[in-house]
Amino acid sequence: LDARLSFISNGGQVMLGIHGIRKEPELDRPYFGHIFTEEDKKNLRESGNMGRVADLNLRGNTTEPCLISIDKNTNELVAVRQEHVYIPNEIKGVTLTPDEIQKLKNGEQIFVEGMKSNQGKEFNANLQYSAERRGIEFIFPKDQAFNQQTLGGVPLSPMQLKALNEGHTILVEDMKRKNGELFSSFVTMDKVTGGLQYTRHNPETGEIYIPKEICSVQLTPEDKEALRKGQPIYLENMINRKGEEFSSFVKLDLTSGRPQYSRTPDGFNERQAPTIPAEVYGHLLSAQERANLQDGKAILVTGMKGPNGKPFDSYLKVNANTGQLQYFQENPDVRRNTSQRASQTDNIQQQEQKKGAKQAV
Known part of the structure; x- marks a missing residue:
């Protein structure tokens, strides 16, 4: 018999639990009084988690709200009472909202961007509470297909989703960062890692993004046309990140799309003296x-x-x-290699999965 072993506490005594390996989970039978719907079965087979709360009759007289998962090693069904589900306020450097925490407690999946791995690499993933692991599970896309309906709070059209999954670049305007700041960007999905790349220029056409405003100053159609041609414009009463007002000539780098500032219209080719703090x-x-x-x-x-x-x-x-x-986050003097990124992404995913397994034990 192939089985998974565990220690079980029974009346103050420690006993050995033997969990035999099944060919497939038993989803056609009632589980502590719960009858699985077709959607329940689909979720359990695809992600290993049912994705919602079920009322289970664990003690023989009353039902209790629980989350249900599948032990992926044995195909055994595992349940945990919802009252015992703990969700931390912060996961991998990202603070969760009360709504996200409640969704996880209800067994639902949430998509979280900008998390940091133990190596300091940024990654995105779906999160879901696993009853089998007794903790949060990181779910990465298997086929690297992008299926999120929004980006930064902006709904994506079916044409945009199709273009992303086919490897094309789309322009998404007025997205919202975690701090509430709005930004616009060209977005491309990396074919190797499945991650999204945000740039001010379109890598397919070389087109740069002409912003609606620069440092809180609205641009006129004439301003935008001059910037598109690579010409400098003069803007007054701009606001920097410290909240200070300043005026300057502004020009967009036609390669990267990033704004450049100069006190004179012909000073863009002059490099500023580096300011090195102690x-x-x-x-x-x-x-x-x-x-x-x-x-x-x-x-x-x-x-x-x-x-x-x-x-x-x-x-x-x-x-x-x-x-x-x-x-x-990465050495800017070293050219990025997609195969190396893919290997690093695989390592990150494996480490996250191993860590989750250790926490469950």
Whole structure:
């Protein structure tokens, strides 16, 4: 007999539980009084979780709301009382909303973007509570098909979904970040990893995105046309990220689509002198680190502390146009390799799955 073993507490004594491996889950029989619907069966077979609350008669006299999952190793049905379901407020660096927490407690799936793996890599996944694991499960798309109906709160049309899944680029405007900030971007799905890439330029046509406004200043049709041609425009009373007003000539980089700023209309080709601080987020830069940044090289800085006091690591490099420091998750001096990204994504998924299994035990 092939089986999975576990320890079971019975009246203060520890006993050995033997869970025999079944060819398939028994979904045609009532489970503690619950009769599975066709949708229940479909969800259990596809994701391993039923996806909703069921009232089970576990003690013989009353029913209790429970979540049901399948042990993927044995095909055994496993239940957990809903009152015992714990959902943390934060998962992989992303704070969940009360609505998302309640959906997870009800057994539903939610899609979460911008999570950080243990290696500091950003990833997206569907989350669902697993009764078998007694914890949150990360569900990654098997065929890398994109089936989300919205992006950043913006509904996607059937044509946009079709274009994304066929490897084309779409333009999505007025998406909302986690902090409520609106942004617009060209969006392309990576064929290897299935992740979404957000850019200011269309990688298929080379077209750059002409924004509706720059630093809170609305652009006129004439402004947009000049920017599209690569010409500078002068904008007054712009608001920077610190909330300060400033005026400047503005020009869009025709390759990346990023805005560039200059005090004079012909000063865009002049590189700003790098501003290298002595300290970044609690980390004192060494003379060698400062020299590398001054030379335009990227450096890896570890052990910095964010506003919440949590340590983080990041690559730093001086922006050649503004002279300011920029932060990157990956080394910007190394060309990205899609096969390497695919391997890293597989490793991340395997580690998340192993970690979830350890937590369940």
